[in-house]
Amino acid sequence: MPKEEQVKNAADELDAHVAEIIKWHFSPETGCPFWLGWAKEQNWNPLEEVSNFSDLCSKFPNFQDEWLRDLPNDVWVPQAFAGRPFNIFETGGTTGMPKQRIGWDDFRTDYTAFSDTLSDEHFPRNHYWMMVGPTGPRRLRLAIEHLANERGCSCYFVDLDPRWVKRLIAGKQFDQARAYMDHVVDQALTILKHRSVSALFTTPKLLEALAERKDLVKTGIKGVFCGGTTMDKQYARFLVEEVCEGGQIGFVPTYGNTLMGLARHHPISADNDYSIAYYAPQPRAVLRVINPDTNQAVAYDTWGRVELTTLTKEFFMPRFLERDEALRRKPWDEAPWDGVAEVRPFGAMEKKIVEGVY
């Protein structure tokens, strides 16, 4: 447990960051057209009424992600970035128009910071990585390459198109979905056969499938950086104990998306029942576990809806309700703010969620 002072300092830092970001996005000389226009339509002024995170939570409504789908990209360009070409990163889009977030350097900032949390033992420097997962228009693809580069490594890529997998599963074409997954795994195994790779980024299911066909320890894999779909306690334990052979391969689960960046995890083991808790890269992003009806955080170690606020100079997104639910966890020494644990699709216990084979 962190000291009270650490928690307070982190909260103070977040409040100061909120004030700075609000000033940035709602000042005509630095802000983007969307937020400047939005503020004009309100009967309150963010510059005057939001000076800390608590103000932000009480004053701003939930961010509507359709804005990212329906509005042109340039409404999100802060004045300070005007004239600089931007990256366009997508999320969703299984059917219809995907949501798009634009960006410049945020992903580098996030992943450079994340690199400091990785050990050299499991993610050796100056070697090779391989990413097996969604590339295409996703932020993740550039981010992983940047992370590898940051550690002196180069990265191989095997693509997986999650939109296609979701369509196959929605159409009950399970054989096709399986065949596509095999196709992806085949390509990854080919790289592993012909090239020396020490670190993997992939999804849990693909990791499992790779390990079923190849002894990853003997292949030289030392670390796996894994995310993308739900990992409950049993599955996390299975991946650590069986697939990563009880720690011979370092297992680093992550929770992240195009809108947030990357949350790091609290180390998992039998001691904490393999319950994976993630901590957002605060103050650039904040995760709360809330009751959406009351807009209040739920009690620690109880379930609530995950709410994300992104606070960078490139992108301001207050109080976006994720499609996930999680347990609220207490602050941790290395991230003295709330964590989100055992993340799963919202309503997973009530209805069957199609998450795909990947």
Add this chain to the structure above:
Amino acid sequence: MGKPYRSFNESEVKDYRDGSVKATLSQVNAGVIRRDLRDISRARDALSKFSTRELIDISARAGELFLKESLPLGDEGHQQTARDYLETLSSTSGLPHVMVQRNMDKIHYALTHLELILNGLTRGIDFSILDNGHGEQAGAPVCFYPTTEALGLVMPSNSPAVNSLWLPSIALKIPVIMKPGREEPWTPYRLMQAFITAGCPKEAFGFYPTDHEGAGDILKLCGRALIFGDKSTTDLYAGDPGVQVHGPGFSKILIGDDEIENWEKYIDVMVSSISDNGGRSCVNASAVIVPKYGKEIADTLGKRLGPLKPLPVDDPNAVLSGFANPKMGEWIDQTLESDLAEKGAIDATAPYRDGPRLVQAEGGTYLRPTIAYCESMEHLLSNREFLCPYASVVEVPQNEMLRAIGPTLVVTAITANETFKNQLLASSNVERLNIGPISTMKISWDQPHEGNMFEFLYKRRSIGMAA
């Protein structure tokens, strides 16, 4: 395999009456099963160290232990007596004690008569041929090889004796990999413990409560597997030579023209065929096909079965079983009501039932028996099977009966007419045929009525050996 594993994911097995939790089952993710199956040859090697004769003896000892003794339960050192087993299974399945006891006796019989069963399955080959892989039978060289290294099982929850189907696998030296029924883990678990206590290597048993993905992997990766389920489940695997499907039996009683005037003599056999074991088995009769007197027979069956009510679970006269899943009872009741509303069928039990079919009694949900008189085989209810005492009575001319009944697990044909008997013997849609007034529930252990386990697990090949 053979080792306890406590998962973070658990399911609960509950009392069918008050919902109190009787056991928690660790649920494994499919990956655990897939990884274990990579080492399945170890399990087979462990069994191969024994001769068939030794495994038959072990099975017999397991039968005695299963029926009478205390056996380990769970991973916390608990022991379960035979009485505990009977009462707990009754409390979670809704089966009255008397039915659980009958199921136990059936399983005991199967385990203690495995030689007889193997003899029937193999058509009398010398067990040394199984041990050596080759030998001589009736003067001809024979050689058998296993088709798989494990028998996969996706078990149902409806009736404990269904476990007797896989018992020969151990003596045939094929390990079993099982997903138990969600509501009936008790019997297979106790059987495995009985085998292990009797001297069988524990590696021979994989007991994996799991999800759909895990069940699918058991079916796909074991090479040979048995699945039980309704028609929608079994249709998925129809035509897959590696998967033996055990679905609804649609078992029937047929009365020929020559015996129909004596129909009253056969009411007892009809009643027992329909209602024994709570009407839950695939060998329970679900239709009585007659050339005439359909209404009279339906009325007489209604008079006999209609008044039956739920009795306390420990009442030796209990005939009806409670529903472990009350929603299943509600669904069956609604289905019967809506199908009876279709023209051409009447509920022959209704006049004698003094109340609704679906009842809350003895703390649980029950369905009282239903006999539906149907005007023809076209009616929805003429060839249906439900998890309760249910049968249709339909008039069909004798010369059309075999075509009309469709695929049928057990036919009891009450006739002495040689022509009809010959037609029955030549029919390809009947798995087990009883000629004469024999209950459809009566099965012969030395004659497989639904797939031959030996032929499923072994194949014969031609062999030549230099002198």
